[in-house]
Amino acid sequence: MTLEVKNVYKSFGTKGVLKDVSFSASSGSALGLLGRNGAGKTTIMRIIMRFFNADEGSILLDNKTFYPENYSIGYLPEERGLYPKKPIGSQLIYLARLKGLSTKDAKANTVKWLERLGLEDQFSKKLNTLSKGNQQKIQLAASLVNDPDIVILDEPFSGLDPVNAVLLKNIVKELVDDGKIVIFSSHQMNYVEEFCDRIALLNRGTIVLHDSIFNIKKSYPNDNVFVSFTKPQNIESIKNFVDDHVMSFEAQKAGANTEKEAYSFIMKLKDDVSKDAMLRMFVDANYEIDDFHVIEPTLEEIFVDKAGDAI
Amino acid sequence: MIKKRDWEQFKTIFSYEYMGILKNKVYLITTIIIMVVIAVVLTTPTVIGMFKSEDIPGDEPGTDPVGTDKLKVAVINNSGVQIEEVLNLSLPNYDFIAEDSNLDELKDKVNKEEYYAALVMSKPLEFDLYVKDYVITNTLTQQIASVLEYNYKITELQNQGVSLEEIQRILASTVKSNLIELGKSAEQTFLYAYILLMFLYIAVNLYGQLVATSVATEKSSRAMELLISSAKPLNFMFGKILGSGTAGLTQLVAIMGVSFGFYKINESTWSKYPLVTSLFDMPADVLFYTILFFLLGFFLYAFFYGAVGSLVSRIEDVNTSILPVTFLYMAGFLVSMVNLVNPKGIVVRVFSFIPFFSPMCMFLRIIMTSVPMWEIALSIAILIATILLTGYIAAKIYRVGVLMYGKPPKIKELIKVLRTKE
Numbered sequence: 040m041t042l043e044v045k046n047v048y049k050s051f052g053t054k055g056v057l058k059d060v061s062f063s064a065s066s067g068s069a070l071g072l073l074g075r076n077g078a079g080k081t082t083i084m085r086i087i088m089r090f091f092n093a094d095e096g097s098i099l100l101d102n103k104t105f106y107p108e109n110y111s112i113g114y115l116p117e118e119r120g121l122y123p124k125k126p127i128g129s130q131l132i133y134l135a136r137l138k139g140l141s142t143k144d145a146k147a148n149t150v151k152w153l154e155r156l157g158l159e160d161q162f163s164k165k166l167n168t169l170s171k172g173n174q175q176k177i178q179l180a181a182s183l184v185n186d187p188d189i190v191i192l193d194e195p196f197s198g199l200d201p202v203n204a205v206l207l208k209n210i211v212k213e214l215v216d217d218g219k220i221v222i223f224s225s226h227q228m229n230y231v232e233e234f235c236d237r238i239a240l241l242n243r244g245t246i247v248l249h250d251s252i253f254n255i256k257k258s259y260p261n262d263n264v265f266v267s268f269t270k271p272q273n274i275e276s277i278k279n280f281v282d283d284h285v286m287s288f289e290a291q292k293a294g295a296n297t298e299k300e301a302y303s304f305i306m307k308l309k310d311d312v313s314k315d316a317m318l319r320m321f322v323d324a325n326y327e328i329d330d331f332h333v334i335e336p337t338l339e340e341i342f343v344d345k346a347g348d349a350i
Numbered sequence: 351m352i353k354k355r356d357w358e359q360f361k362t363i364f365s366y367e368y369m370g371i372l373k374n375k376v377y378l379i380t381t382i383i384i385m386v387v388i389a390v391v392l393t394t395p396t397v398i399g400m401f402k403s404e405d406i407p408g409d410e411p412g413t414d415p416v417g418t419d420k421l422k423v424a425v426i427n428n429s430g431v432q433i434e435e436v437l438n439l440s441l442p443n444y445d446f447i448a449e450d451s452n453l454d455e456l457k458d459k460v461n462k463e464e465y466y467a468a469l470v471m472s473k474p475l476e477f478d479l480y481v482k483d484y485v486i487t488n489t490l491t492q493q494i495a496s497v498l499e500y501n502y503k504i505t506e507l508q509n510q511g512v513s514l515e516e517i518q519r520i521l522a523s524t525v526k527s528n529l530i531e532l533g534k535s536a537e538q539t540f541l542y543a544y545i546l547l548m549f550l551y552i553a554v555n556l557y558g559q560l561v562a563t564s565v566a567t568e569k570s571s572r573a574m575e576l577l578i579s580s581a582k583p584l585n586f587m588f589g590k591i592l593g594s595g596t597a598g599l600t601q602l603v604a605i606m607g608v609s610f611g612f613y614k615i616n617e618s619t620w621s622k623y624p625l626v627t628s629l630f631d632m633p634a635d636v637l638f639y640t641i642l643f644f645l646l647g648f649f650l651y652a653f654f655y656g657a658v659g660s661l662v663s664r665i666e667d668v669n670t671s672i673l674p675v676t677f678l679y680m681a682g683f684l685v686s687m688v689n690l691v692n693p694k695g696i697v698v699r700v701f702s703f704i705p706f707f708s709p710m711c712m713f714l715r716i717i718m719t720s721v722p723m724w725e726i727a728l729s730i731a732i733l734i735a736t737i738l739l740t741g742y743i744a745a746k747i748y749r750v751g752v753l754m755y756g757k758p759p760k761i762k763e764l765i766k767v768l769r770t771k772e
Contacts, residue, residue, distance in 0.1 A: 123571055
């Protein structure tokens with residue numbers, strides 16, 4: 040299955056929130072929807088959920104108009120909340136029933152997800168007796184209790200401690216492996232980088248980047264190389280050795296015995312210098328090399344580069 | 351296929367809301383307390399009757415202080431007529447004692463409750479009665495007055511040479527009269543009209559506000575977004591309103607059931623009180639109209655309350671926001687209450703066709719007067735049409751309102767919402 044957002048426009052009053060937004064997400068891969076606050080991430084999710092309609096454009100599933108009520112969907116809204124004074128188990132069963140499960144399946148799934156999240160002993164407790172983090176997990180259980188085919192998570196990591204973030208990460212990985220469509224928004228670039236295959240970067244209501252992370256990184260100039268030697272090297276002599284070929288040069292002093300020596304260096308190559316030529320230079324000069332690799336830009340750097348202009 | 355899912359969702363929401371209210375402690379406790387109070391009130395006179403000795407003549411319930419001890423009444427008699435003996439004979443519950451101390455001393459004794467009352471007679475047909483606390487059911491004044499009157503008439507007539515037998519025959523003569531009402535008797539319907547109107551007013555308000563609060567709670571606890579991603583907003587609104595309405599109906603039926611049940615058990619005791627029997631012998635159609643107008647009134651106002659509830663962001667704002675709706679309903683209530691004594695008045699007639707007031711005004715007319723069937727049908731038809739329209743508008747507002755946070759929208763924005771096509 041492929042969920043496709045196609046040329047969507049939306050404005051509230053005179054304020055244009057989305058301008059020609061298009062992206063797609065397929066079964067068995069996770070799409071990270073990135074963007075700064077107010078970029079339109081929640082709006083596009085709400086349009087997919089049909090809380091309101093787009094002014095223009097369409098939401099398609101396998102090239103047919105997508106009606107959320109005809110599919111099993113798990114949606115984690117940005118606004119977290121349930122009935123604070125009602126028992127957790129009954130709320131989850133209720134939601135599962137609303138999503139079309141039989142009473143029996145609703146019960147079984149509720150127990151299953153509470154166990155998966157380590158909250159099985161909270162079944163009959165009231166929601167407001169739980170800690171904030173656990174309430175957040177209940178929220179996640181509420182979105183996933185119907186074992187949805189399409190999972191849309193709005194900022195799922197916000198409010199989770201590192202241990203629970205890993206738990207959520209594993210759950211998302213499982214969902215992807217099970218062939219679900221997973222779309223989620225996040226600010227936490229490290230998580231996105233870890234298990235997202237593709238990202239769509241929203242800035243001021245337009246998509247500025249939509250591709251696989253691999254391709255995006257490839258598209259950035261990869262002229263930053265990291266070189267690490269077996270023995271510490273004199274910084275000055277290395278600098279003189281490469282001086283004609285690099286734009287910038289930086290020594291990483293950690294582990295070296297003296298101030299003047301370093302094991303590893305980061306250098307930005309000049310345009311006409313290839314990585315191969317550089318490596319060959321070192322090898323020909325009989326330097327013993329432990330590591331030689333290109334430094335890719337992090338997603339965070341790409342994010343700032345693409346979305347940093349917004350105020 | 352989709353229709354079936356809608357129905358499933360509606361059923362799920364309906365039963366969740368309904369059971370939620372039924373399991374609510376406040377609801378349960380209130381209902382139980384009301385039922386217990388009704389049961390106790392209806393049973394008490396029977397229980398008292400069991401312990402009360404039956405040989406006190408002329409002891410009518412509710413008229414005189416109950417007890418076997420005679421109440422002492424001091425008498426200062428300046429009228430020149432011997433009256434104490436007659437009073438003692440005629441009013442055996444009281445002990446009339448002649449006193450020659452002055453009035454202030456007697457007042458003091460009445461205040462200290464040494465005497466129940468002090469009777470001061472200045473002329474044969476004039477007296478003052480001093481009591482400490484006057485109770486509305488106390489008829490001692492009238493009783494003394496009638497004894498004095500009767501005694502005076504006999505004495506005067508005897509002085510004219512009329513024989514005692516003749517006097518008694520003349521004085522005992524009464525007129526027999528029957529008022530035959532072809533329509534409805536205001537005397538009989540007044541009390542239950544009053545009680546039922548009161549009841550309708552409270553019930554519709556209570557359950558309507560419950561809907562508003564419940565919607566606003568879902569919004570303020572931010573559960574709404576997750577909820578409407580799981581089911582259609584329309585199903586939520588109708589499930590909630592019908593669930594609350596049914597919970598209200600359940601309470602109504604339970605309370606009515608307990609009242610009728612305990613009335614039946616104690617029927618022999620209550621049969622002496624025409625006001626009470628009129629309440630419980632109300633015709634079946636009154637019962638039918640009570641439930642009908644409760645439901646119609648509830649749905650009309652519940653849609654309003656639901657829409658208003660969806661527009662407020664914080665639970666604290668509910669009470670102020672629903673005020674206009676409450677006032678509208680109160681207007682109908684006040685018009686019908688004021689016109690309890692005049693149910694045929696033009697105001698009630700007009701109001702009984704205006705949908706926001708008709709649940710009360712038409713109801714009042716139906717139970718207190720004879721209303722032509724076509725008028726009832728027309729009024730109900732207008733009401734149902736209005737309910738459908740209100741439901742449609744409320745559903746639109748609800749759909750948009752539930753995701754709107756911050757300032758409540760202006761009327762202009764609301765109209766814009768209503769115009770947008772789905």
